[in-house]
Amino acid sequence: MTGKAKKPTSLATSTNGTTRRSFLQTALAGGAFGTAYLAIGSNMYAKAAGPITIGHQAELTGGFSSWGYWHDKCAQKAAAIINEGGGIGGRELRVVTDDTESNPAAGARKLRSLIQRKGASFVTGSVHSGVMLASIPVATELKTVYFSCGEATEATGSKGSRYAFRTGNDTYTLSGAGAPWAYENLGKNWTMIFPDYAWGHSHHKEHKRVIEELGGKVNDPIAVPLDSRDLVPYLAKVPEETEVLFSVFFGALSVAFYTQAKNMGLGEKMKMYSVAGTIEAIAPADIDGAAEGVYFLENFPRPLAAKDDEYHKEFIKIMEIDPVNGREATSDRVIAKSHAWQPWENLFLLKAAIEASGWKGKKDDQGVIEYLEGAKMSNSLAHPQGDKILRAKDHSGILDNYISQVRGGVFETIKRIPKEEIDAKLPPRFDFTKTAL
Amino acid sequence: MSEIAPVDGGKTAQTPEQKLRIFNGVLSIGLIAFFLTAPYVVPMITNDFWVSVTAEIMIWSLLAASVNLLFGYTGLLSFGQALYFGAGMYGVAIGIAKFGLGFWTAFGFGIVCSVAMALVAGSLAVRLTWHYFAIITVVFSLIFYFLALTMSPLTGGDDGLSFTLPPMFKFGETELSLTDPTLQYYFIFAVVAACYLLKWRLLESPFGRALIAIRENDVRAELIGINVYMMRLASFVVSGFFAGVAGALFAFFGRYASTSYMFYHVSGEAVVWAIVGGAGTLLGPVLGTGVLILLREELSVYWDHYLLLVGMIIILTVIFAPKGLAGLIDTIFLKIVTPKAKVARKSEMQLTDSKVRQPAE
């Protein structure tokens, strides 16, 4: 992959010719937006009020760079489609990407850079919880709508603001979506193992609450220091009577976890349950069967078969990934699918909000925010993950989730958890709509 | 030798050293003028973003300056300044978010935390020198890093602790707060400038000279009656103070504190900034911090793997400009100003040598 992703995208010519164009038009027409702009040709937006710049704050280097690559690619592809379809309200969409180095200080600086230097009117942001939480105060202060992708629930909770949104899951929705199913189907006695920092503890807290409410037993938590490479001491502490071992890790630590748990034969003694973040950007095949048999809560299932519709199919095609493992055709990278769709969808959502509210410039931000609060998105190429709502009060996305299991080195989806069910279980705990702008 | 002696009457005959001093003076004034006018000048040239980068560079340069005070002026290489940075940062964040302190009290609290931390850690650490000192400073900072990580209800752990800025001043209805970017910039400028001024005064004072004496020759310093332990401790505490102020400012700047700023990598970066800029020079840290941050900022636009270049630049600086950028500028200036004078002096030295060589009676 080259660095061209960093350049503002404008799609001058369509390489796929008319077939592609017509599909896009149909696909977009199926979306939640009005259809008026579809008449506007791609060559017309040049005459309008100049491009609209949306910033993308991504982890291109550092610990999260295996995810960041896909966030960047999704944003670029989405921008290309939008521009191909006439831009936003007739104006060209420029997406500028800045690298956070997976480091909160750099991330916050890059957010300023996006807004102040590169003139981003809106920002779709980081999947790194630390970066995201360092960025929200900056975005709020600079009065700029900021979408985060990280899972720390505080971003749309105690540390949220009127400007901070998230279309994906957080630990709160993840627990509400998957834990009840796992409790019913996998077992009642739970042990939780997670990295010893806020994200892990947040998962523990939310899941423990759900399981205990359901009447299950949650054993003492096992927090693993972030710099651990040898997990055996922690795995050895998993009680014998455990029925479900719930784990949340990311990156190297999660590979180490699966490898070492596998080596110790834990998978044979108990059910292993986790969330998609644990295995993002990693193909089960690449870790040689270490994740075999593990159940995952995904929100955008890896195999096409789990959500077999044309939007998903087209998404896979555009992202140049295979329909089973999500592996890139030109490299051996595996998509971080349950998170990387967010920048894609956020761009389309912003497009909808801008067009619907008649946004022309900074002063019209309120209209965009009001559109976003409670926005409904429906299954389309703009929203290939599926139908979802952005709840007005807590600015959180409520979406379908899926339970998958790794079988024979590939994901197999066994259950869809509809967003309505999740919404019902998880009342908003914050209300930002009353906050002044 | 006589050429060095001041020439009576005219100022016309300046030595290269004098010229260098003037040059450095001009450079400093230029730098100060730039920082003073940045919020107005910079947006005229580019945009607001660079104003906040400038502010951030000032803050980080203060952390580099704290490394510089210890390493460049006292001869102790600390790899744990992030600890005092973190203490200042958390002092402010916890003060505001948990204790509900006001702006100034939180600022003071942050500084007190960092100074207290430096006093405790320093009283042990300065018993050691060189390698051992460098390592124990990392060890201390790691201990508190892990402590902060475990106390996440208080510190927010890796995800950090964010807070809303309390107002600086309140006059009836009108509130002044750092949410005004220009005010924020000048607040940071004023505090950082005050710290540099303080550093400069300290270094000009008997205390500062004692530190330099210790750096140059601690044995000799002890033998003329300098209490080397106390001076090193004082230097350690002052540098902890600078790091703490930087941390407190950074907390205000980001409205946020996180343990990730306490990790040894942050200390490492500060050391790199200080040494690349030029250890033992007042403005070296500003240069090093500024150049490296701007470099990263710009390079990252062009290449995914720009860190390769950053690493190479660091190594090349160390190899080809061991006295840092400040030293490099001085050397270049001296070369431009005095090609002839230097040659003359060299030959004179050789003459003296040959005189010495002659057998004596």
Place this chain on the structure above:
Amino acid sequence: MSHSVSSSSPILETQDLVKRFGGLSAVDHLNFTLANKGRLHAIIGPNGAGKTTFFNLISGRLKPTSGRILFKGQDITGKAPHRIAQLGIARTLQVKSVFDAMSVEDNIWIAAQAKMAGWHPFRSAKHFLKTRQKVEQVIEEVGLQEIAKREAGTLSYGDVALLEMGIALAGDPELLLLDEPICGMSPKETQRTVEKIVELSKIVNVILIEHDMEVVFDVADDITVMAQGNILAQGSPNEIAANAAVREAYLGFDDDGVDAPGTAVAAPSVTAKAPSEDVQAKPEKPSAGNLLKIENLHAHYGKIHVLQGVNLEIGAGEAVALLGRNGVGKTTTLRAALNLMPRSQGRIYFDGQDITGLKAERLAALGIGYVPQGRGIFPLLSVMDNLTLGLPGRADPNLLEDVFERFPRLKERVSQKGGTLSGGEQQQLAIGRCLMMSPRLLILDEPTEGIMPILVADIRRNIESINRSGVSVLLIEQNVNTALKICQRTYIMEKGAIAFAGASDDLRKQPEIVHRYLGLSMEPA
């Protein structure tokens, strides 16, 4: 010059002072008293007599094992160095060291202000008028006005020595301890410095450690001779000069019957023409052709011009001694010649080949064996490893057998660690190690230093027999007699150059030359 120490109230007194390093007593129940009379008191003594350790104890750099130190009647035993300095004892260090990056002025300034450093953290140093006056005064006293603004690191060696004294004086001391202030100086610098010391001794009590006897006997009011951590003799220069024990301790002649050239204390002083001409005199070409030839060798240690044009030749099969007082540059000559340290100038030839630019590690293979001072045994390596270390491949069993035959002790201890051997055995090992490489030239730096007397003769015999077997020998030796016995020719170094070159037999006949360069040589009182 006058007589013995008078009995007014002492400024410095040590009571039963002991300092042990491991088993060695560097200072051994020393009782020393110095009257507060503003006299110049010199301490002399052979290397290892404990002189510098004594200074270190007084100035607090070392804590005594037992005993007390009183300064003006106040007990200062075990006080921190800076406290002692503040009380009024200043000292200089043997290796000159000042604050290199600071100007001369600031160097003195820092010393003048040392006691209050830290108490005025915000007041500019420039504003302390009293201190400034003090600095000006001291600069004038030591005569550094010309170069007051120069950075100390750029000063010549002589100026550094003056600055050292300035630094010491700036603290208003009542007692000044000077540790070999003129060591390594050019004659001109020496003269200037000595004059300064004499001047200073009129203002403040001075204790001077010095190896240059000429200077000591010239300027000291009183002399203490130390040996083995204690006082050997004390008195006026004349009394000391007449003391037989002193001469013996100094000249270190063996007691194995040879008439020590130093018997004639009242020997006529050397006439002025002797030294300078001899310095330039090139030694006659040895008959067998040159094996090693050192030409015009110059070297610096920082500012110190240690070697000032050394010329030296060794013929094949010849044994040559290089003698000279401590600090004249003997070891430096070897190190510079063997490329172990940078040279400023000079060429070295070995067996006709120019080895000047050759890497030091290549020399052993050419046939130069080097036994460094202190023997250079690797303590953690076995005797066998030590022996075979320098060889490219496996050890030649015949050579090994030869070495073991020569040093049977080594064979007994072949798997022991080098560090567990006694000094004599280590010396055998160091020599044996060189022999393993079949050298053509064996260079030995003080092989008998610190060796039990019984073993000295053994080592001497070994060197002689090695030499007889055709190996050339270059020997640095403190023990003049041992050296003269082994070596056919002798060079004497003085102040970084060869001052005398000639046959050892000639030298024996001219004891006054030995005196002049090595021993007690003085102007008639």
Place this chain on the structure above:
Amino acid sequence: MELVLALAINGLIWGLIIALIALGLSIIFGLLDIINLSHGDFFMVGTVLAWFIVHWTGSFWLAFLLAPLIGLLLGALIMKLVIVPIKGAAALSIVATFGLSIILQETVRATFGPAPKRLLPPVEGTIPLFGIDYGIYRLVAAGIAIVCLAGFFLFLHRTKIGAWMRAVRHDPETAVALGIPVQRIYTITFALGFAIAALGGVVAAPITTVDFRAGVDILPFCFMAVIIGGLGNLQGTAAAAVLLSFMEGVITAFADPVVARIVSLCLMSVVLLLRPQGIFAGAMS
């Protein structure tokens, strides 16, 4: 109680692997006086080399041979390009190795990719060990680590180059005079430090992960072992690594793992303040 035993033994085994990596750090420090901040990345490069070699040749055992060899070459190259030019100035070496660390990580990220990967152990299966099922490869790895450690000490004590390294460390000048090529020994030492760390990487790769940031986490632990064992004291380093890991294993059985880490760090401060030569000094030399 069983858990304690299991954790203690695991600590021992993991400690042996760490000892191998820390050993490389220790010899570089002991001989060259360089605080090598990129040492963790030397280890990481070893894991990545192992991964590539296994994926290209299919042979894990070949990785054992090739990875250290490549490490040796890289080490010699780094010595020549980075360490020699700064002439061993210690403060500069810290900064230079910091830069080196960035370069190594970024090079691996650019070539190997940012995603962590797993390397299958050449030996699979578990055996019961005090109530837990224990991976057999770990025992194999410990065995390999012991063999490598023993091999290294044999090399140090039985070969000429080993003797030279020990001699140079004690007294470089005498060593030169004896004809020992000191500069080359320095280079060999640095290269060996890299090679040993890379070997540690190969051994550890199937247990942990292959990831460009693997070195960041391992470095502090290695430093702890080097310091507690005594700077430059090789046997001490190895012993300290095993002891520390063992201790952390035992503490982990009772308390929060971070507490174990903090205890180790406090122990390290005490050692530095009271016995900077390390707790094994004297006992070893």
